[in-house]
Amino acid sequence: MVSDITVPANWMFDRITPEEIWSCTSCKACDEICPVNIEILDKILDMRRYLSLMESNFPTELGGAYRAMENSGNPWSMSQSDRGAWADKVPGVEIVDPGEAFTHEYLYWVGCAGSFDDKNKRVTEATAKLLQRAGIDFAILGPSEMCTGDPARRSGNEYLFQMLAKQNVANLNGMGVTKVITQCPHCFNTMKNEYPQLGGNYEVIHHSQFLESLVSSGKLDVSNARLDERIVYHDSCYLGRHNDIYEAPRRVIGSLAGVEIVEAGRNGTKGMCCGAGGARMWMEESIGKKVNDERAQELIATGATRVATACPFCFIMMDDGVKAAGKEEDEVRVADLSMHLLEAIERGEADGKGAPAFLSDVIRVEQTELSAD
Amino acid sequence: MLPVRQVQVAGAVDGALRSRTVSTLTEDHASTEEAAGTGTDAGPVAPKGSPIKAHHIVLAVGIGFAAVTAASGLASAFIKHHDDSPVQREVFEGIPSSFKLAFYTLIPIMIVYGSVMFANRVRNWQRGRPDNRATTPRNAKRRMADFRAGVYMQTLLREPGAGIMHSLIYFNFVILLAVTTVLEVNHQLPTAAKFLHGDVYRGYAFVGDLAGLGFMVGIIWAIVRRYGPRRYRPYRIRIKSKPEHAVILGVFAAIGITGFGTEMFRIAETGSPEFERWSFVGYPLAQLVDGAGNLAGWHQAWWVAHVVSFMAFVIILPTTMLRHIFTSPLNMYLRDRERPKGAMKPLPDMETTEIEHFGASSIEDFTWKQLLDTDACTMCGRCTSVCPAHATGKPLDPARSC
Numbered sequence: 001m002v003s004d005i006t007v008p009a010n011w012m013f014d015r016i017t018p019e020e021i022w023s024c025t026s027c028k029a030c031d032e033i034c035p036v037n038i039e040i041l042d043k044i045l046d047m048r049r050y051l052s053l054m055e056s057n058f059p060t061e062l063g064g065a066y067r068a069m070e071n072s073g074n075p076w077s078m079s080q081s082d083r084g085a086w087a088d089k090v091p092g093v094e095i096v097d098p099g100e101a102f103t104h105e106y107l108y109w110v111g112c113a114g115s116f117d118d119k120n121k122r123v124t125e126a127t128a129k130l131l132q133r134a135g136i137d138f139a140i141l142g143p144s145e146m147c148t149g150d151p152a153r154r155s156g157n158e159y160l161f162q163m164l165a166k167q168n169v170a171n172l173n174g175m176g177v178t179k180v181i182t183q184c185p186h187c188f189n190t191m192k193n194e195y196p197q198l199g200g201n202y203e204v205i206h207h208s209q210f211l212e213s214l215v216s217s218g219k220l221d222v223s224n225a226r227l228d229e230r231i232v233y234h235d236s237c238y239l240g241r242h243n244d245i246y247e248a249p250r251r252v253i254g255s256l257a258g259v260e261i262v263e264a265g266r267n268g269t270k271g272m273c274c275g276a277g278g279a280r281m282w283m284e285e286s287i288g289k290k291v292n293d294e295r296a297q298e299l300i301a302t303g304a305t306r307v308a309t310a311c312p313f314c315f316i317m318m319d320d321g322v323k324a325a326g327k328e329e330d331e332v333r334v335a336d337l338s339m340h341l342l343e344a345i346e347r348g349e350a351d352g353k354g355a356p357a358f359l360s361d362v363i364r365v366e367q368t369e370l371s372a373d
Numbered sequence: 374m375l376p377v378r379q380v381q382v383a384g385a386v387d388g389a390l391r392s393r394t395v396s397t398l399t400e401d402h403a404s405t406e407e408a409a410g411t412g413t414d415a416g417p418v419a420p421k422g423s424p425i426k427a428h429h430i431v432l433a434v435g436i437g438f439a440a441v442t443a444a445s446g447l448a449s450a451f452i453k454h455h456d457d458s459p460v461q462r463e464v465f466e467g468i469p470s471s472f473k474l475a476f477y478t479l480i481p482i483m484i485v486y487g488s489v490m491f492a493n494r495v496r497n498w499q500r501g502r503p504d505n506r507a508t509t510p511r512n513a514k515r516r517m518a519d520f521r522a523g524v525y526m527q528t529l530l531r532e533p534g535a536g537i538m539h540s541l542i543y544f545n546f547v548i549l550l551a552v553t554t555v556l557e558v559n560h561q562l563p564t565a566a567k568f569l570h571g572d573v574y575r576g577y578a579f580v581g582d583l584a585g586l587g588f589m590v591g592i593i594w595a596i597v598r599r600y601g602p603r604r605y606r607p608y609r610i611r612i613k614s615k616p617e618h619a620v621i622l623g624v625f626a627a628i629g630i631t632g633f634g635t636e637m638f639r640i641a642e643t644g645s646p647e648f649e650r651w652s653f654v655g656y657p658l659a660q661l662v663d664g665a666g667n668l669a670g671w672h673q674a675w676w677v678a679h680v681v682s683f684m685a686f687v688i689i690l691p692t693t694m695l696r697h698i699f700t701s702p703l704n705m706y707l708r709d710r711e712r713p714k715g716a717m718k719p720l721p722d723m724e725t726t727e728i729e730h731f732g733a734s735s736i737e738d739f740t741w742k743q744l745l746d747t748d749a750c751t752m753c754g755r756c757t758s759v760c761p762a763h764a765t766g767k768p769l770d771p772a773r774s775c
Contacts, residue, residue, distance in 0.1 A: 012734055016773055023762040023769035028714075030756030030771040035528035035535075036701040037519070037708045038746045040756055040771045045717055046739065050732025156732060159723045193716035242715030266759075273761040288766025295761075 012047070021047045022059055025291065026154050026278030027237040032269050045156065052156030062155055065282035069160055073146035074112040075282055083115045084142030090128045095142035102175040106131075106138040106205075109191065111184035112147050113312030119319060120312040123336040127183050127207050130342055134219040138181065144171060148190040155279035162198070165190070169200035183207040183338070185238035185311045186277070192243070206239060207338060208249040208310045215255045224348035227340060228258040232304035234295070234318055235271030236311035249310045252337050256344045262302045272298065274321075276313035296321025300332055307334040428495035435488020439481035445557060446477025454563050458570030460648045464560040467642055467669050468676055476680060483687040491691035491699070494748055497736075504740035505711075512710040523702030534607075535753075538598065541591025542625065543698075548584035549632070552577070575651040582636075582654040589629045596622050609754030613772065617693045624685045631679035633658060638672035641665070694751045704749035707742060 021044055030040040051057045068077035087093040096102060108131065114124040131138055146164050153161035168191075172180075180202045182188040192204035214220035231253050239245045246268050254261055266272040275291025285291070296318055299307050307322065309315040319334040335343075449464075465473050508516055522528055526543065530536030555577065559569040569577060597605050599614055599622065636655035641662045643649075650656050662668065689695050712718070721728055733739050754772055762769040 012736075017768060020767075020769045020773075023767040024771075025761055027761055029759040029761070033755045033759050035531070035753070035755065036523065036697070036749045036751075037528075037705045038750055038756075039709070039743065040746075042718065043733065043739065043743055043746075044771070046733035046743075048732065049720075050734045050738070053731040054734070153717055158720045158731065162720075162723050189715040193713040197716070197719040238715065244714070270759060272764075275761060275765075287768065291761045291765050294765050 013051075016047070018051055018057055019287070021051060022283065023287070024048075024278055025237070025273045025275055025280045027273035028241040029237075029270065029273065032241045045154065048154075048156035049158060050156070053158060058155060058157075059283045061283050062279060065151060065279070066157060066160055069147050069149075069152055069164060073164070074116060075147060075151055076112065076116050078112075078116040080143045080146075083110075083145060084140060086110075086115065086121045086124050087128070087140065087142070090125050090132070092132060093128050094139040096139045096175070098141065098144045098171040098175055100175065102139075102177045104137050104139040106136060106179045106181050107172070107177045108138045108140050109148075109180050109182045109184075109187055110140055110145065111182060111187045111312065113316070114183055115145070117312065117316065119315055120336075123183055123312065123315065123338055126336070126338040126342040127211075130211060130214070130220060130338055130345075131181075133221075133345070134214045136214075136219075141171070148187045148195075150186040150190045151279040151282060153190070153194070154277070165195060165198050165200075169195055169198050172200060172202065177202060179203045179205065181205050181207055181210050183312070183336070185236045185243070186313070189238045189242050206243075206245060206248070206310070208239065208252055209245065211252045211338060211341060212248040215252060220345075222255050222341075222345060222348075224351075225256050225341070225344035226258045226348045226351065227256045227306075227344040229306045229340075230260045230262055230302075230304045231306045231308050231340065232262050232264055232299050232302045233267075233308045233310075233337070234264070234274065234299060234314055235267055236309070236314050237271070237273050237277050239310055240271055241269060249308065249337050252341060253308050256341065259344075262304055264298050264302055266298065274309075274311075274314040274317035276317050281313050281316075290321070290324075292317035292321035293324055296325050300325055300327060305332060306340065307332060308337045308340055309334065310337055312336075426496075426499060428492035428499065431492040431495050432488050435485055435491070438488075439484040442484065443477060443481040445561060446473070446481075448561055449473075452561070454561070454567065456559075456564060456567045456570055458567075458574075459646075460572075461570035461574050462556075462639075462643075464556060466639060467672050469673070472673065472677070479684065480680075480687075483684050487687045487691050490688075491696065494691060494696065494700075498741045498744040498748070500737055501739050501741035501744040502737070504742040506707045506709070506742055515710055516706050516708075519708050520702055520706040523705035528705075532755075534598065538591055538594045541587050542595065545584040545588035545591065548580065549588060552581040552584065575648055578649065578651040578655075579653065582652045585629060585632055585636075586654055589626075589633075592622065592625050592629055596626070607754075607758075609758040612757065613752045613754035615752065617689075621689060621693055621695050624682060624689055627682035628679070628686060631675055631682050634675040635672065635679045637662060638668055638675055642668040642672050697749055697751045700745060700749040701751070704745055707745070 024041075024044045026041060026045065028041050031038070034040065064077070065075040069075050072078060073080050074083075084093075084095045087095065093108075094104070096104070096107075108128065110124050113120040115121070146168055148168060149161035149164035152158075152164065180191055182191065182204060183206070185206060188204055188206045191200070191202060195202070211220065215222055233250055233253060235246065239249070250261065253259055264272075272295045273291060274295055275285065280291075299318065300322060307318050309318055315334065315336050322332050322334050526536055526540050529539050556569065559567055562568075599606065599610055599618060603611075633654060636652060637658035640646075640649045640652060640655050640659035645656065645659050645663055649659070662671070665671075686695075690698070720726075720731065730738070736744065750772070752772055756771040757763050760769060760771050763771070
């Protein structure tokens with residue numbers, strides 16, 4: 001009889017080791033491919049919650065990120081006062097105070113990586129410039145923006161997640177923010193799908209979706225934009241499988257003349273993770289091959305001269321992976337799609353206006369089926 | 374599709390923004406505490422507090438099927454309706470009554486046994502924590518679509534090799550079960566109402582053999598995919614094969630082979646009548662043994678083997694991953710339709726909650742739906758084959774979480 005079976009309280013960890021549980025990047029590929037809808041990721045995250053909340057049994061490196069999030073409001077222990085520093089390079093970006101009512105249409109939620117990481121600050125600058133070009137009324141929170149809590153939650157530390165999230169929700173609700181643009185799919189997912197659990201309900205838009213709408217509506221003029229490159233788009237897990245956004249980033253790149261889009265073998269619902277999701281960004285990767293090396297090699301094998309990302313972690317991981325594979329920036333250049341887009345527009349302007357594209361330059365979109373079902 | 378909690382928040386909009394946050398958290402808190410308190414009461418089907426639990430329903434269904442089978446056996450002992458049509462077949466032709474008695478005794482017992490075993494699995498799910506997967510007018514349509522995707526193998530056909538193999542086995546098995554049921558129904562009908570003769574019988578014989586053939590093709594395909602030459606075996610199946618897979622395939626193969634074996638000797642025993650040519654597999658086979666000695670004995674032996682292999686099927690149905698015939702479509706039906714794909718499960722407000730246990734370290738920490746998940750899993754290995762951590766040599770193997 002079932003009820004007669006007695007097992008020790010945490011017997012499960014005799015069979016599934018904590019190392020396994022911490023290896024997960026929460027990329028959701030398992031859930032997505034399961035033909036019978038088994039919720040695998042939920043179980044792994046439940047076990048992380050146990051390890052983190054009940055036993056404080058988490059990789060030591062993660063402890064540093066936790067302390068940084070708790071004390072500095074971001075996982076890299078950077079000074080919050082520098083959060084809006086990138087805006088010095090983009091005149092006209094307004095930093096608003098959470099004590100005042102929000103008078104702009106959109107809040108541009110930059111995220112920690114976009115604010116502090118050198119590579120990703122370029123994404124932020126490009127996105128802000130594109131928004132300005134399209135005449136979008138937006139502002140940033142600057143020093144008052146804090147980590148959304150995604151890395152804390154995905155690693156099981158619900159205390160820390162709620163601490164950060166409640167503060168953010170209080171700020172946004174207090175200001176009356178209704179529309180949020182994010183460039184980080186992790187911020188996007190947390191604010192869109194998890195802040196409602198804490199009373200924060202906003203229209204959250206990822207910059208790939210927003211840029212797509214700006215291009216298709218003509219607010220962002222790409223008629224002269226040109227990029228003669230072979231581009232492979234690397235799917236972000238939190239944009240793709242977690243939120244079913246596969247087309248928007250591809251359409252943004254596909255809108256550029258001269259671009260040839262190629263697809264990696266694993267794309268769309270089967271796209272391979274960069275290795276940094278689920279707080280893996282802040283954990284050592286010491287067992288086996290590095291996930292980003294494996295993925296970068298797959299992207300390089302497509303013969304692409306450029307890799308387009310739509311996530312700050314993917315950007316860092318793919319850039320590192322491509323460089324580790326011995327490819328210099330002039331051979332394979334990794335950048336966020338906003339950077340490719342801005343570059344194409346600026347190049348088109350520099351080349352003189354209105355040069356007609358030749359028929360042979362018509363974009364070839366080799367989209368393998370995305371099996372978005 | 375708003376998540377449930379968003380709707381709750383909308384109801385509290387008039388309060389101050391701060392208290393709005395707090396009130397939502399309190400609701401979470403309350404619902405989770407209530408959940409922790411009620412323990413295993415909320416089964417998958419039974420409403421909270423109801424004395425009838427899901428496993429009782431499984432038992433009732435099993436006993437019902439057994440009763441119908443037994444009644445059918447009893448009825449045939451007392452009621453004798455004969456069909457004198459030349460183009461037809463006799464049920465239990467050449468099978469001694471002692472065999473019939475054993476058949477109608479053992480099969481109901483096996484069915485009850487099977488339902489007890491399956492009910493035990495359901496009781497295991499009931500050990501889990503509550504999880505609201507109610508069917509509401511809002512999600513009923515999606516739920517049915519999810520269920521159909523399961524029984525029609527839509528998600529499996531994403532990989533044609535697996536999907537076609539499954540379809541061949543499953544649909545043909547269902548047809549063969551229907552073929553047997555039709556025979557039994559016809560057997561019980563009064564003479565005037567009997568329909569299984571003449572052209573109807575010819576078509577019936579043809580459909581039965583076609584389904585049997587398709588079933589065998591599916592089984593052989595499955596055996597090759599799992600145990601055949603390496604190039605036919607997907608990586609995920611190579612790493613996930615367990616002895617029970619061999620048992621299941623063996624029982625299926627036995628059902629198919631003994632089915633045709635029984636048919637072959639039955640046709641030969643009755644002198645291979647012309648109309649049995651419509652049994653396009655059984656008839657040629659019968660010609661191989663036509664005129665051999667002791668056809669009746671051979672027929673009885675094959676018949677017994679066929680019944681025994683079906684009993685084996687009833688035994689392994691609830692006790693091996695074969696239970697996925699029921700659990701997988703049920704699992705798909707119960708897919709979460711309220712929480713967004715990207716959202717983790719909510720937890721109560723960590724500052725105010727009195728709950729002291731979070732996350733999962735033992736079976737009871739999971740919800741009943743998560744435990745049902747583990748019984749819907751067939752260890753097909755798809756999850757592991759796409760796992761980036763597994764692909765790069767890390768210890769994670771998502772399938773093992775089941």
